[in-house]
Amino acid sequence: MAVRWSSEFFTALEHRELQASAMAVDSTGTFVLLAGRRYIAVRNLDDTDFENIRKFPRQSKYDVNTAEWNPTQQNSELCVISSNQHIEILKWSLGELTQTHSMRAHTRVITDLNWHKSDPNVLASCSIDTFIHIWDMRDFRKPSLSLSAIAEASQVRWNQVSPHILATAHDGDIKVWDQRKGNAPIQYITAHLSKINGLDWNPQIENQLATASQDNTVKFFDINNPRRVEFVLVSNAPVWRARFTPFGNGLVTVVVPQLRRGENSLLLWNTNSRSAPVHTFVGHKDVVLEFQWRKQKLGENDFQLVTWSRDQTLLVWRIEPFLQKLCGYDPNNCRKLDGVENEVSDTASEVSYKAVTKIKPLQQEFSLLNVQIPNLKVVKMDASQRCCVVSANANNYKVTLHVNFPNGYPNGIPPVFEIGQGSSIDEFVSKHLLQSLTYIAQQRVSKGRTCLEPCLRQFVVMLEQLVDSSDVTQLHQHQYLEPDVLGTFNDACIPFPRTSGAKFCSVSILVCFGRQLHMRRTLAKVDSSTPRALSALGNGFNNRRGNEQLTVISHYIQKQRLRIKQSNRSLKGVITVYDAAGLFSVNRQLAEKYILDGDVTRICKYNAKIAEFVGRWDLVQAWTLAGLVIKTQEVEQEDMMEHPFGNQLIQSLITHYANHSDLQTAAMLSCVFGKGQDEKARRKSLLKYFSVGTGSPYHTIPPADVVADGWVFPLLRAVRSNSLDNLRVEELPQLIPQKPPVSAFYEYYKLAYAEMLHRWGLLYNRAEILKYLCTPAEIHRGVEFLTDCQKCKEPSRTTSCPTCKRISLECIICHISVKGSANCCLVCGHGGHTKHIQQWFERYNVCATGCGCKCLIETVGMFNF
Template identity: 60%
Template sequence: MNMNKMLRSWNSEYYVALECKDLQANAMAVDSTGTFVLLAGRRFLAVTDLDSDFVVHKFPRQSKYAVGAAEWNPTSFHKELCVISSNQRLEVLTWRTEELIQNFSVRAHTRVITDLNWHRFDPNILASCSVDTFIHLWDLRDSRKPTLSLSAVAEASQVRWNKISHHLLATAHEGDIKVWDQRKGTAPVQYIAAHLAKIHGLDWSPTSENHICSCSQDNTVKFFDTTNNRRPECVLTTNAPVWRARYTPFGTGLVTAVVPQLRRGENSLLLWNTANRNTPVHTFVGHRDVILDFEWKKQHPDDTDFRLVTWSKDQALLVWKIDNYLQKLCGFEPIESKDPFKSHEYSENFRFFKKTSPKVQPLQQEFSLLNIHIPNLTILKMDAVARHVLVKATINNFVAILKVNFPSAYPHGVPPGFEVVKEGSNIGDSIAAQLLQMLTHLALQRVSKNRTCLESCLRQMVTTLEQLSSDTENKRVYTRPYMDPHNIFNNSDVYIPFPRTSGAKFCSVGMLVCFGQPVHARRLSMKADISPRTVSSTPRALSALENTYSKRPDDYMTVSAFYYQRQRSRAKQNYMKFSKAIVHIYDALGLFFVNKQLAEEYILDGDVGTICKHNAAAAAVVGRWDLVQTWTLAELVAGPQQADEENSWSNHPFGNKLMESLISDYASQHDIQMAAMLCCIFGKEHDVSVRKSSLKSLLSPVQLVPGKKWLKPESSPYHTIPPADIVADGWVLPMLRTTRSTSLDNLTIEGPLKIPAPKTAPNSLYEYYKTAYAETLHRWGLIYHRTEVLKFMCATPEVHKGVEFISDCKHCMKPAKFGSCGSCKKLTLKCVICHLSVRGSANTCVLCGHGGHSKCMKWWLSFHDTCLSGCRCKCLMQTAGMLCP
């Protein structure tokens, strides 16, 4: 027996009861007294005392099988007994005087045991279920064989005794639930077709004998009444497959955890109110890895607080305190609880630790980190004790005073309250309602993830008021109560927006440029009730304009005045202000799937397994867990390739369809980065047989129908990057002039892609993805990464069509593009300085044509300005004048 002392660290919501990396435990159980926790793994069994600080008892375990499930006896009669499952065997253990002793082990299952559960009322009865489709009921007084064996067609993944009835138990088989009565033989008494995917967890209601809930791979938790099993009473829908769903010991609450095998970055538990299933009422955030199991801690007699114990793959045991406000959110009215740290059952060490570890005040910390220099906003008061903030925003003619009240539960799923103070504010009720709606929506988004929201809401307040002020001003300017019917310019044309005075455009990669006409400029442009079209339409219109302004003939605006906001002659004297439009540039990279950091970290060199593993790690760093899953899947499917054609990648049973589906899916989501990376990586040559088979299938070049518009701009997988080839009647993809076994050509592509494409050119899509991604890398300045991508292009690069100098061979006088003549095979250039034939670097005058070795020319022209050949050409000056006029 080993005794380790573990220091508990505190958070405002939980404390760390144990953190021990070497345990590698994957099963947890809390005893019926709420004092001891059993942690079980392949190498160790450990028991820790939640009421005594810093002590954990470890016991080595010699087994090649991991522990599948663990559970303490729930009755007070045998509270010292616990049981664990390992492969096909059950091991019953006794915890006594700080020793964990094995009583006996039983074996009747022929396949792995998937779950076990003690009887709630009989301390000697235990149920186990297995992949072998059997459910065995054991009596510890005679453990030689099961007292009852229940048989099902499909494997049993869960078994649970009813919490009220002494005779009922439920089991899960794939997506179905069976309810058994041990008094009525070996046939189920109820059958429920619950889910279309595998059920991961079952839990009986603690208050109703006939109610049970099930959680499944289909992202749902369903609640059934076993007396009416045709349809669920209600369904709770989540964003991920649910591993466990268990009722709370108070109110109508439910706690859920995601499936650990998914590794989606969801390391938190969700607390729901089953009476309102739209969104969770709280999120327990603290673990650094997926949660393996959780249980409710038994309350002490003098303790009305509820506690939740969780065990994660990060090998940390956390104990969560369920505050009164969380109990109220679950429909339970708690009784005022005593301080658990004053209880005699808590040790002096634990009380000392609480005194010396003050809790961090989240609101006070948020106030201290708040940026008080927000434009157009003044913070009037911040009170951390009263938990409210008073701010004043002044935008144009709008003045708004906002009071923000913070509940005690903020920011853990509970948003602050917003109130517009009428005294001192001049905004109307409709504007105030719009402002409050916007702030409440933003606050709910933030606190649903347990994030603070004060500064974000204050900035949103300024932005919203600016927008509402601008809209109000526009409405006032454009809505004129009187229009003279005799005025030629008072027609519908006057309300046509000014051309090119506002707009938005995505420039380069991830940059959004927005521009518009200022309010003051719009006011001036509408002064004469005309638009640029009416000003420049006809001489008659100009004449009528002069007649209209006969008293001030120079006061009317020209077309240029609309664009530059200037007025002629007398108007210049009256309006000396020059209104400037503001151009806003936003970093919109977060709106796209492409990521510059990923582009810098991704690699394309090496074997497929190494590339996928490296790229998965890069995606994990930026928090793209969906890409981590894809790269991990790609690595598993690729696997080690053999040298024979039979086991090559092109013949893999999942390779072709899976890669085609992944690439098409990412392209349809405009994630051109991932689509292009998969096209490059899985087109690499794995063996000689693949090369031969690929080259044979690619001898005839792919031809597209000339001018066929089968990929329009609006259907481009990445619409901010133009395609590589543009023709008069539409956009087409680049033609493949020659092919080689580098793209996805060594995969046998069958079936249509999601993006419409001609039947003969699926590879053109892959070429397009690589071209578009290479263009993106070029705009980011990642020239090396762009070159790496272009190496996998199948199309031959176009010949350079820029300026080209061709000299005549001095021997045969025929044109020669290179250093040696293609006809006589002699060197074409002879140095005018040293009279030797030039090999290597050379320079020539573009005017007279004389030149030679670069070093020789540099030496001569550093002392002279005329050509050595005697042609009297001033080579440097003449060349500079020609190239830089």
Template identity: 60%
Template sequence: MAINWNSEYYVALEGKDLQANAMAVDITGTYVMLAGRRYIAIRNLDEECEIVQKFPRQSKYDVGAAEWNPTMHHRELCVISSNQRLEVLTWRMEELTQTHSLKAHTRVITDLNWHQMDPNLLASCSVDTFIYIWDLRDSRRPSLSLSAIAEASQVRWNRISSNLLATAHDGDIKIWDQRKGTAPVQYVAAHLAKIHGLDWSRTSETQFATCSQDNTVKFFDTTNPRKAEYILTTNAPVWRARYTPFGNGLITVVVPQLRRGENSLLLWNTANRATPMHTFTGHKDVVLEFEWRHKRPGDSCFQLITWSKDQTLLVWKIEPFLQKLCGYEPEDPQEVTSYHNPKETVEKVMKKAVPKVEPLQQEFSLLNVHIPNLEVKSMNLPDRLCSVQATVNKFIVNLQINFPATYPHGVPPDFVVQEDSKVDEHIANQLLQTLNHLAQQRVSKNRTCLESCLRQMVTTLEQLITDSETDRMFENTLVNPSNSFGGYNDAYIPFPRTSGAKFCSVDTLVCYGRMGHSHRLSAKLDIGTPRALSALENLLAKRSSHKLSISTYYYQKPRRTKASKSSKALVHIYDSSGLFLVHKQLAEEYILDGDVGTVCKHNAGAAALVGRWDLVQAWALAELVGSPQQVNEGDIWSQHPFNARLMESLISHYAKLNDLQMAAMLCCVFGKEQKYLMGIQQKNAKLSKSQPHFRLVPSTFTSSKITKHMLHKSCASPYHTIPPADIIAEGWVFPYLESMKTSSSLDCLWSDDPTRTVKSTTSTIYEYYKLAYAETLYRWGLLYNRAEVLKYLSTSQETHKGVEFLSECKHCMKSTRASNCSSCRRLTLNCTICHISVRGSANCCIVCGHGGHTTHLLQWFKDNEVCPSGCGCKCLIETANMFSS
């Protein structure tokens, strides 16, 4: 078969109309199935012509996964998943027919996998948390049902042991043995983020690999599952990681949902995990699926089949030298020849100082020489040199590119601006810095960079020249204040910042600074940093011998070396959780549901687990104060005057320490104790009206109504400091309470009459604690805990009121929300088409007011544009115009 190979791959199919998102290759390596919502397509890879047989699907659901039976005995069977159903298909005599329909899952199926040795067994997993094992000999129900509590994203049978299978649940792996009931035999805490891919080793029944959203691929052995044997770190979340059928190889691909230009597959050697051995570049969109094609007898090359979002099917040829890079030794290396040079053995290729000469030759042959404003002068493959000339306006840059022997494996090319270039030194250095940075990024992933660097060269040169001309205009403006561009001197525009730090979220500190080799011109001139752009004119007046502009205020040292590498301006992200008293584990363990004594005892135990013994003591005191058992036994501690003072003192103490968590939790716990204490007072006749009772007084406003005016108004006492509303919205700034005098603060909590409304100063503060802590829980992602805290606000949130449509009774002319008028009890709306009163689903035009039954109106407006009442209103058009305006 004559196939047009594009160096390392050829296009087997371009199916723009298929819209397929699942692919599978049969055990013989002959047929490829592509499945989508509209079609199931079969492509014979042995046929030179691109002949595709398409079979329409009558389904409104996409295909989630597809797989051929891995045994030769049942090689004609294939299975696809569609929503909650599995469809088993048979490919025979060029016809595709459905033989089984398996349905037991109640939620969408996430993955499926045939048994590696038994052709009748099939495993499936779903969002419904169940893993089912099906036997096609009795397909009425699953032969085995496994419950995992959490949803499963992957299921895979062991390639060697016929009874083991593994499933992925969020960041965990469960190993099951179908002979040992419905409980997993092993549990592996693999990742902290969601696992996307799972694959068993082809050579060991105890080893498997997992890939995750956390940018890592981890390798485990079931004999020691507590810790990963080794970890492979990538630059992006990994969608699939699968072993190669040769050597120590592994293929990875990024998560398709990212859609950020990472369209390549990476080939790794698991024994050398520092950098990928090869990058498969060819797809124009993200890779959706990839599988290995069965190796044909006498063929020295393996083949990889990939299907992409760009709806192209590529067949990649894995040549012997790539197999060598993965530690695979052919049986007779002397007989295996290089694909590009049949006379040269792979052994000779591997002994060369340059193990991959071909990529540069391929890059030269595929280079687009028709780049605007750029002319390729020469490409010298033996000397590994390339010369180009870029012309922008009257500026000319002659660039020579030297490719090292190990390019592109982690080593970038050298860029040299020739002496006959017509450009100043500053622009030349800026250009070299940009090119070196881009090249380093590409080769760090073992990718070639010539064409991308040449395109970036033109773009950067145009930008640098434009900026240079703008700077000259700006300098002229500063020299001549009467110039028409004097508007640039604005005292309200701050000068650009080059460093800073900011707390983000709850426990993250972000710091940034300029590059190490960047220096301020102000240091050279012995002048300070201006506060605003308008200050540049004053600085220029002080140092009239220097031309000063925004872009030249910060300059970089010229770089005259050939192989100069740019320093990176780094952004440092620090975990600052140790700086604060709030604790995420405590937030997860704390409870609010139950009586006060039980809640305090549980929370004290949670504090002990994290070593916060001060909180253990505080919760013990709180339990003693609020425990209902103490009251039932006749103890009068809950009625003691120190009760109220003690709890207020505790809340105030933790507020001063900026322990938002403890202050808010105490406010919530003892906010609900108010009703209990009032009940005790009513039942106990011995309590005097003059005796004080501790209670947190509800405020008279909702959390959404907290404003700066109300907060400052409520703080009549000079001993309270409340932040404004914009700080409350920020959610993290905690108010610092100065020392509160007992006489002023306790006036807000004590009352002779428990039913009488008292001052809400302290209650306002307590409301703020709860809101601020709820915001902290939200940023931690603890939504359930946040909802529990918000329940203890004194008043509920205001109900959002949006646009509301009311019907007007034609009899009494009163508005009503129901189908019947609240005054005359008559039906308010008659259908303009059937003239019958509307009781069910109705629609009305918001312009003319006419309407009727929804089904009648849908049928009417399929063929008409004008209102059926005859008023002349074009209801659909008028309504659309009203909303668009």
């Protein structure tokens, strides 16, 4: 365990041996609990003995997902943790932590827990199994109330003002419940198109709820007016948690741990001034897993924020009065300020206080600087003089860099860089080196971020690329690319393209790519790492010779040319294609042999034999069972789904195979047992659900859990775009308004299976499947030619008149109805068989009816614009 101090966080404790994944602060603000697979630890935050931490062994193969102390005074010694499907109640008493009860009612992983804010005996839990359970600590045997939400729940939170209200998050939606009103939510809110990661009720406003989402936003809702967002905070990354401060109009946010490992800061916002964060807490070296507010002690003006990170460091941050004022709260008068503009008066004492606080962020940045950068040595760091001096040695070049920090840094003002005396690079290189560093710094400080470490790392990288004097000469001979020419530093946060990987496609093919073995061995001798960002292709010392473009492969070739002798062996990447058919349930032999012609009994019997031939005994049983649903001698084909057990049994079979990724069987059963329905009724039903198409306002439709090797796609999108590439089944519920008929999912399976057959080259089989689709035809767009019936003069899109049922077009030459290829004049409308019309106009130039129209000339004239 190590201890660090900073000007902003006054306690920094490292507990790497714990490997804790959850943290909780008790209601008194005295104890913090850290829980993981190996240990549960409790530490007294007021204890100055940093070694004094109580660890209790916990042997489990599951991480602790959530931990929370009881917020009431009556049961303040109770703490609850969740691990997989279990809830454990722990009691902290006399320095000992004991487990009092273990509860289990959920059938899938528990995603969140939340104690009731005022009732000491009530706890809410939610899970992937779609249930929200309300527990009473006086009866641990089962939940006192269970709420069914259809879709999996990721968050649950009790209202902090109204004791009977709680909210839950389900993908991008929110449901608000009243525990007194049974199993039906009292309110739905369609909040985000992406997943909601965090919920928090405003502790002062009863009806206000904040949601943190994967779409980089935090939205605020009044649950009494759920259709309108009150306001939105926009972040630069997916938001993991957003929680109100216990003072003023503040809100603290952190980013999603799984996505942004380089973004470890907490952001403090004023919800009345939402353009940018008012403060950034920089201290953790890895992503923040949990943060909670510590109860304010009597007589203190400061608030304290406790944070736990994946770097296994516990930080306690002091929220001083000037930060509270930035959130519209005056700690001296214990009241909210009208605006941030009124926060500081120009007294001499506060001016001096401001001068001191300017040093603090720079001290903090210096204390967190990783000085183990290869080929770099820190000569001097002085926060009071606001300067830093470093030296770098790379490939026989020695350069000293001076960095001076203006008073406004890092709030939009970059540091000033200078090359020190005695450096072994010429003026040309120095100039462009400083330009590049200034550009990087400007990009960082424009967002209120510190920039010293990124600039130093880039400084070393650019020096390492100056291998010998010939390369320095080439910099003079070729035009230097400014950073914005290739978007170099704008790409600093874009990941470098993958140099190896693998992907499945829908026909059981696995495609792998990577660098050749001898190339990897060669590069490993000099640098085995892949660049972190795309900007490595276009930094200040890369250049373009003639028409040569900077590419991923040229990056590695250039490295090899600069550092070792060029090898005569090929440096091209390798793409390998594998047949992985044995890993999946879909089978090409079945696709070739299956039939859809004949009565249902014959189809099922024949397809069962085919399944037996390829050794799929589970499908033999399925087709045999399906054949028992109907006997054509006893039941009319149109009524086959009205068999007492037929409908449920077939639906169960189709759902079973769809959920087990056997899209082939699901689609075939959908074709066989869907063809007897009345086509007009089916089309009308589907048209009702597919005609509007922006999605359910409540998103309560459970997704069909089908994954056809990553190539399963929503029916509506596929019909509109005529493409089934890179869309997934999870999008289907969002594209189908309200609750769709079961046949809508069957249509979806058929279309995806037809795409699979197309990729196999089984075009005839694909056409057979498409015959069973009942999706409404696309609306025709563009020029359309109609024929007027010669009898009743009604327009017709087909060969027969929809009104009088006669053949709508009669040939003007032979006076026989036209059923095949036809041509008509666009001016007079007369026409007939193509062959007859061609023969007529080879001899004459006027219409055969005697109307006087010169059809060929008049028609050509219509298109002369």
